Amino acid sequence: MPLLDISDLEIVYKSRFTRGGHHALRGVNLHVDRGETVGVVGESGSGKSTLAKAALNLIKPTAGSITFDGRDLSQLKAGTMRSLRRRMQMVFQDPIESLNPRRTVAQTLFDSLKLTGARGSEAADRIDAALTQMGLDPTLRSRRPHELSGGQAQRVGLARALVLDPELVVFDEPTSALDVSVQAQLLELIRSLTEDGRRAYVYISHDLGTVRGICDRVAVMYLGEILEEGPTKELFSNPLHPYTRALLSSVHSLHGACIARPLELSRDLDEADASAGCSLVPRCPYAAPDCNAEGRGLIDFGGGHRAACGRIPEIRDD
Amino acid sequence: MEETTLKPIPPINGETPTASTDPVVAVDARSSTGGGTGALLDVRDLSVLLGKPEERVAALSAVNLCLAPGEVLGVVGESGGGKSTLANAIVGILPDRSLASGEVLFEGKNVLAMNDAALRRHHGGNAALCFQNPRDALNPTRRVGRQLSDRLSTHRGLRGAAADGEALALLESVGIRSPKKRLRAYPHELSGGMCQRVMIGLSLACAPKMLIADEPTTGLDVTLTQEILALIRAAATEQGRAVMIISHDLVALAASCDRIAVLYAGQIIEEGEVDAVICRSAHPYTRALLDAVPDVSGLPVRAIPGTMPTLREPPSSCPFAPRCTMAEERCRSEVPPDTRVAPAHRASCFFAEEIEADSHAAARHQ
Amino acid sequence: MAEITPLSDALAIPLTRRKRFRLAQSKLMIAGIVILVLVVLMAVFAPLLSPWGPEEIDFDNILAPPSPTHLMGTDRNGMDIWSRIAHGARIDITIALLAVSIAVLIGGTIGAITGFIGGWFDEITMRITDIFQAFPSFVLALAVAAVLGPGVRNLAIVVAIVNIPPYIRLMRSEVIAVRERSFVEAARCAGLGQGEILFGQVVPNCLNPILVIAPLNCGWAILTVAGLSFLGLGVPIPTAEWGSMISTGAGDVVAGRWWTSVFPGLALFLTVLSFNLTGEGLRDLFARK
Numbered sequence: 001m002p003l004l005d006i007s008d009l010e011i012v013y014k015s016r017f018t019r020g021g022h023h024a025l026r027g028v029n030l031h032v033d034r035g036e037t038v039g040v041v042g043e044s045g046s047g048k049s050t051l052a053k054a055a056l057n058l059i060k061p062t063a064g065s066i067t068f069d070g071r072d073l074s075q076l077k078a079g080t081m082r083s084l085r086r087r088m089q090m091v092f093q094d095p096i097e098s099l100n101p102r103r104t105v106a107q108t109l110f111d112s113l114k115l116t117g118a119r120g121s122e123a124a125d126r127i128d129a130a131l132t133q134m135g136l137d138p139t140l141r142s143r144r145p146h147e148l149s150g151g152q153a154q155r156v157g158l159a160r161a162l163v164l165d166p167e168l169v170v171f172d173e174p175t176s177a178l179d180v181s182v183q184a185q186l187l188e189l190i191r192s193l194t195e196d197g198r199r200a201y202v203y204i205s206h207d208l209g210t211v212r213g214i215c216d217r218v219a220v221m222y223l224g225e226i227l228e229e230g231p232t233k234e235l236f237s238n239p240l241h242p243y244t245r246a247l248l249s250s251v252h253s254l255h256g257a258c259i260a261r262p263l264e265l266s267r268d269l270d271e272a273d274a275s276a277g278c279s280l281v282p283r284c285p286y287a288a289p290d291c292n293a294e295g296r297g298l299i300d301f302g303g304g305h306r307a308a309c310g311r312i313p314e315i316r317d318d
Numbered sequence: 319m320e321e322t323t324l325k326p327i328p329p330i331n332g333e334t335p336t337a338s339t340d341p342v343v344a345v346d347a348r349s350s351t352g353g354g355t356g357a358l359l360d361v362r363d364l365s366v367l368l369g370k371p372e373e374r375v376a377a378l379s380a381v382n383l384c385l386a387p388g389e390v391l392g393v394v395g396e397s398g399g400g401k402s403t404l405a406n407a408i409v410g411i412l413p414d415r416s417l418a419s420g421e422v423l424f425e426g427k428n429v430l431a432m433n434d435a436a437l438r439r440h441h442g443g444n445a446a447l448c449f450q451n452p453r454d455a456l457n458p459t460r461r462v463g464r465q466l467s468d469r470l471s472t473h474r475g476l477r478g479a480a481a482d483g484e485a486l487a488l489l490e491s492v493g494i495r496s497p498k499k500r501l502r503a504y505p506h507e508l509s510g511g512m513c514q515r516v517m518i519g520l521s522l523a524c525a526p527k528m529l530i531a532d533e534p535t536t537g538l539d540v541t542l543t544q545e546i547l548a549l550i551r552a553a554a555t556e557q558g559r560a561v562m563i564i565s566h567d568l569v570a571l572a573a574s575c576d577r578i579a580v581l582y583a584g585q586i587i588e589e590g591e592v593d594a595v596i597c598r599s600a601h602p603y604t605r606a607l608l609d610a611v612p613d614v615s616g617l618p619v620r621a622i623p624g625t626m627p628t629l630r631e632p633p634s635s636c637p638f639a640p641r642c643t644m645a646e647e648r649c650r651s652e653v654p655p656d657t658r659v660a661p662a663h664r665a666s667c668f669f670a671e672e673i674e675a676d677s678h679a680a681a682r683h684q
Numbered sequence: 685m686a687e688i689t690p691l692s693d694a695l696a697i698p699l700t701r702r703k704r705f706r707l708a709q710s711k712l713m714i715a716g717i718v719i720l721v722l723v724v725l726m727a728v729f730a731p732l733l734s735p736w737g738p739e740e741i742d743f744d745n746i747l748a749p750p751s752p753t754h755l756m757g758t759d760r761n762g763m764d765i766w767s768r769i770a771h772g773a774r775i776d777i778t779i780a781l782l783a784v785s786i787a788v789l790i791g792g793t794i795g796a797i798t799g800f801i802g803g804w805f806d807e808i809t810m811r812i813t814d815i816f817q818a819f820p821s822f823v824l825a826l827a828v829a830a831v832l833g834p835g836v837r838n839l840a841i842v843v844a845i846v847n848i849p850p851y852i853r854l855m856r857s858e859v860i861a862v863r864e865r866s867f868v869e870a871a872r873c874a875g876l877g878q879g880e881i882l883f884g885q886v887v888p889n890c891l892n893p894i895l896v897i898a899p900l901n902c903g904w905a906i907l908t909v910a911g912l913s914f915l916g917l918g919v920p921i922p923t924a925e926w927g928s929m930i931s932t933g934a935g936d937v938v939a940g941r942w943w944t945s946v947f948p949g950l951a952l953f954l955t956v957l958s959f960n961l962t963g964e965g966l967r968d969l970f971a972r973k
Contacts, residue, residue: 043539043540043541043542044509044510044539053869056873058869058872058873078877082875082877083875085873085874085875086875089873090870090873092866092869092870093866094866097865097866097867098866098867098869098870099867099870100867100871100885100888100889101867101889102888102889103885111871111874111876111884111885112874112875114874114875114876115874115875149625157870160870160874179396179397179566180396180566180568180607180610180611181396181607181610181621181622181625181626182625183610183612184610184611184612184619184620184621184622185621185622185623187612187619187621188619188620188621191618191619206539206540207612208540208614209569209611209612209613209614210612210619212612212613212614212615212616213612213613213616213617213618213619233616236614236616246541247540247541248614250540250541250543250544251540251569251614252569252572252573252614253569253613253614253615254568254569254572254596254608254611254613255613255615255617265541267495268495268509268511268512268542268545269511269539269541269542
């Protein structure tokens with residue numbers, strides 16, 4: 001049984017501009033097994049951040065279910081949900097913003113530890129251990145967020161998530177607000193964490209290079225749905241869905257590797273493209289009349305590699 | 319109106335070119351390698367100190383750069399490395415309290431010594447700066463079309479219908495669909511990508527001889543990044559302007575520039591043609607940076623230990639020495655010479671030749 | 685390296701002018717605080733500082749001009765004006781501080797809850813607040829005072845009630861802005877309950893505007909008290925209070941006995957001014973941060 005099972009998840013926001021509301025997520029299915037690292041990539045409007053927050057029940061789903069260790073999160077009472085939270089944690093995108101400006105590092109970590117009931121010196125020891133494990137000097141504990149650099153603040157964010165020893169950690173673009181060399185340092189740290197296989201991780205990012213380096217499996221999102229998913233190496237070396245191919249061909253490798261045969265999508269991403277059929281149709285070079293039919297779902301191509309495009313068998317050798 | 323389809327950026331040549339057989343010459347004067355006699359921009363020995371006297375920061379130290387029309391130069395560096403200061407110096411908008419030495423010659427005239435009137439003509443007309451954060455750089459209370467026509471009337475004297483027509487043409491040329499509708503839009507109604515296109519359009523409105531794009535693709539999606547860079551590159555290749563792209567995204571620069579200059583702690587530590595700097599790097603920092611960028615090929619990231627220093631005065635030794643795996647005693651006590659490892663490739667390191675040869679060999683084996 | 689030359693001076697604001705401006709501003713704030721402290725000390729040590737009781741009548745010196753025995757003269761009842769000013773400070777300052785504190789606590793709490801919860805609760809609360817704010821505050825104060833009747837305690841209640849709506853609004857708008865920030869989400873993720881999030885995480889980040897407005901509000905509170913007393917709706921007659929002193933002395937001023945109203949007026953003016961300066965100084969302090 002997977003640790004986290006997201007099933008047919010739909011999240012619709014009421015919107016003044018779109019009739020019927022803004023569909024942030026439309027029927028997403030994703031599962032995360034214990035100890036594995038799953039990457040979720042997508043561009044703006046893909047819904048990946050919404051997915052991250054919904055996975056931890058920070059946003060109420062409109063339809064569908066999120067099951068953690070066999071328990072449906074929407075059915076839980078507030079108290080039970082709160083105690084379940086120590087097993088699932090999140091690392092946020094903006095490191096300094098995700099810390100309370102008026103609380104010191106130690107106080108923020110204390111707040112997290114309240115869930116475990118740890119107090120006094122026991123809590124202080126756990127906090128110091130967490131900080132040290134993230135490569136920080138424990139004397140940082142009395143600093144406020146504005147006294148930290150971006151890299152330090154994000155390590156504090158990591159410490160905060162890990163101090164509870166959760167079974168699942170969701171990373172929501174943890175390095176996008178950081179500078180290149182700080183990013184590299186943090187990525188090394190994250191990589192070492194994910195490699196020991198003790199926890200399940202979900203890594204949300206727009207950066208394909210990072211995801212390639214860290215994740216066991218990858219899911220590619222577009223306008224609220226998952227278009228392709230599969231083992232990392234397989235997906236990167238043999239992308240099936242036209243969108244994945246376009247995405248990979250627009251990224252360059254500094255080490256000369258040719259990533260994907262070039263595939264170009266016409267015009268810019270437009271959030272109004274989203275539809276019940278295939279949302280890529282307005283931009284896809286392979287669009288055919290019956291691509292607009294509803295309910296394709298992900299088609300299995302073997303080895304855990306799935307993609308939501310009916311024309312793949314014809315176009316894969318193009 | 320027909321949508322303009324933008325050409326894709328040609329992929330980097332993964333092949334290693336034939337090795338240069340010219341003897342390596344160490345050059346005393348820190349001269350730039352590009353531009354040559356047709357240089358539009360000639361930065362000579364530029365040093366800039368910023369901030370209050372108690373908190374002086376040496377933002378730039380002895381920077382030398384050239385840029386000719388039709389060329390695309392990429393300037394890569396981390397935040398705090400001096401990239402924005404360089405852009406500001408070239409355009410002539412350094413903050414009030416800065417001290418500068420050296421020259422920024424634009425068509426032979428020193429920007430640093432210009433008076434107000436000359437500076438006003440210089441902005442926009444000569445050198446246009448395309449700011450970071452396009453949404454912030456646009457006036458939120460004015461429609462896009464209005465901002466464009468204002469710029470056109472100030473710098474090119476166009477008014478009324480002529481200005482509107484030109485604004486429309488500009489929006490089209492930067493790849494905005496339904497430009498007529500977008501003319502009447504406010505900045506907050508446009509997506510990040512469209513704001514960036516408008517920003518580029520605004521910069522090009524004054525028909526500048528030189529365009530400087532400061533972090534044009536930060537925060538943009540991957541597919542959009544490629545298009546925006548193509549747009550900026552077209553300003554050089556198709557319109558013959560001199561273009562400088564400043565970014566921390568080495569991959570983006572590698573894909574869109576002719577030459578690259580690497581800034582570290584306010585100094586240019588390596589400069590040369592794209593292929594040379596990426597595939598045959600001659601400076602330890604460039605090498606380390608290449609390994610620190612997450613790459614789609616799956617190679618693990620290797621971080622550079624430590625952080626970039628903030629210098630209080632121009633350095634008297636190699637600024638990268640504390641973090642460098644190859645550093646020796648003389649690196650910490652002497653300023654490394656500007657070594658020319660190839661006709662169009664220089665690096666300021668005592669071991670430039672060895673490192674270049676090593677990178678070359680490593681690239682061959684990949 | 686070549687000699688460093690400064691950039692075009694035409695672009696730079698002369699350093700001296702900028703520095704002078706800032707020093708002047710902080711001097712004013714310091715002056716405000718100093719005066720405030722002096723007034724508070726005067727209130728605290730009133731009995732020690734007054735040669736006469738606040739309601740003690742000197743039958744020989746009715747409407748006497750300032751003299752060594754009566755530093756600020758006496759009023760029409762023969763009471764020493766200086767002693768009455770010192771004791772009056774107690775009433776005015778106490779009511780102002782008390783009333784504003786109550787207003788901040790009640791208004792702030794309501795505003796925080798309604799801003800955090802939103803929905804129909806928020807709608808109802810804001811409409812009720814709108815109704816209160818539709819009346820000019822002094823008119824409202826008059827109405828409530830008329831209902832409650834005179835007395836020091838009632839005065840404090842009146843001023844508190846009239847000043848609650850602005851704090852509801854202030855706190856509410858700050859909470860609405862702060863509740864969307866990601867550290868609040870992080871707190872939710874850490875399993876903290878709603879109440880703890882609101883009062884432990886959100887509210888501490890919403891205090892700046894309130895801390896700036898509150899001192900300014902104190903100044904207005906004193907004026908309200910003085911105004912109500914001037915109209916006879918405040919403190920009962922012989923009690924020493926600046927507003928009522930101005931009122932009783934008004935008729936005598938016309939006859940040339942200026943000290944009866946001018947001194948209490950000055951005291952009022954200086955105190956309100958000091959509150960204002962302190963508030964403005966705090967605002968600048970937060971703005972610079």
